Amino acid sequence: MFSLLTCALYKLLGAKFNRAVKIFRLGLAGPVWFDAAMAKASLHSIVRYCDRLLRNRQFNDWPESVNGLQVENRGHVTRIAAAVDASLATVRMAVAAEADFLLVHHGLFWDARHPWTGRRYQMLHLLVARNLAVYSSHLPLDAHPRLGNNARICAALGFKRLEPFYCEKEQPIGFKTSARMARDELAARLEALVGAAPVVVPGGAEVCRKIGVVSGGAGDHLRRVADEGVDTYITGEGPHYSYALAEELGLNVFYAGHYATETFGVKALAEHLALKFGVPWQFLDHPTGL
Numbered sequence: 001m002f003s004l005l006t007c008a009l010y011k012l013l014g015a016k017f018n019r020a021v022k023i024f025r026l027g028l029a030g031p032v033w034f035d036a037a038m039a040k041a042s043l044h045s046i047v048r049y050c051d052r053l054l055r056n057r058q059f060n061d062w063p064e065s066v067n068g069l070q071v072e073n074r075g076h077v078t079r080i081a082a083a084v085d086a087s088l089a090t091v092r093m094a095v096a097a098e099a100d101f102l103l104v105h106h107g108l109f110w111d112a113r114h115p116w117t118g119r120r121y122q123m124l125h126l127l128v129a130r131n132l133a134v135y136s137s138h139l140p141l142d143a144h145p146r147l148g149n150n151a152r153i154c155a156a157l158g159f160k161r162l163e164p165f166y167c168e169k170e171q172p173i174g175f176k177t178s179a180r181m182a183r184d185e186l187a188a189r190l191e192a193l194v195g196a197a198p199v200v201v202p203g204g205a206e207v208c209r210k211i212g213v214v215s216g217g218a219g220d221h222l223r224r225v226a227d228e229g230v231d232t233y234i235t236g237e238g239p240h241y242s243y244a245l246a247e248e249l250g251l252n253v254f255y256a257g258h259y260a261t262e263t264f265g266v267k268a269l270a271e272h273l274a275l276k277f278g279v280p281w282q283f284l285d286h287p288t289g290l
């Protein structure tokens with residue numbers, strides 16, 4: 001009953017609540033989560049819900065992505081933290097925020113998992129000692145039609161009538177749309193969205209008519225992108241040779257940052273989980289500038 005009330009109150013406050021928590025924190029020494037003492041969700045329930053929502057089992061991904069629960073905690077979640085990358089730095093930030101569930105896009109296992117020494121040991125020690133679960137979602141969170149990186153970028157840029165675009169591991173993870181937007185206007189919208197001017201390769205027409213979006217580091221398959229009929233491509237980062245190739249293909253390319261384009265999914269999913277399970281959430285910003 002009490003948690004139902006908390007949940008209802010949280011839903012009433014909506015997205016503003018998370019901001020309110022942050023504002024209150026400014027004048028205080030430590031993090032304060034005003035409803036956290038009351039709200040508590042089962043880790044198992046959140047994991048089962050996320051696995052189903054993101055279709056983890058049906059999704060092909062690199063084995064290193066290890067989509068799903070990567071580190072367990074003692075079984076309950078009272079505070080959700082979201083970050084793009086799982087690392088010692090973001091684990092420390094999550095611990096400082098007193099979170100017990102860390103949601104990430106890039107998980108813990110992209111590089112060698114052993115030995116457990118040095119900073120890796122420090123991270124494992126913190127995870128276990130501070131009861132911090134880690135849940136990771138890579139390609140499923142790029143592709144999700146409502147909460148995914150690409151869906152959120154498209155929505156924020158005002159794109160409608162989205163079509164599947166750009167297959168990775170035999171499934172589409174991006175979206176494309178028909179438009180009529182000046183290249184400069186698109187650059188300005190992207191800058192407003194990610195907070196920094198994108199790198200623009202003006203290889204195509206000044207008016208963008210078919211725009212494709214794939215978050216992260218997807219700039220190395222421009223031929224495939226052009227074959228899908230887009231004249232303008234938005235992604236996070238790409239290799240140097242892609243500049244000349246984009247010119248050759250007559251393609252406009254916007255590199256808006258690998259990190260910056262992959263903040264959207266974890267934020268959207270964390271906010272969704274917070275509303276669904278009645279626990280507060282916070283984004284941990286640890287930008288790489290890449």
Ligand SMILES: [Zn+2]
Nearest residue numbers: 216217258262
């Ligand atoms: Zn990525």
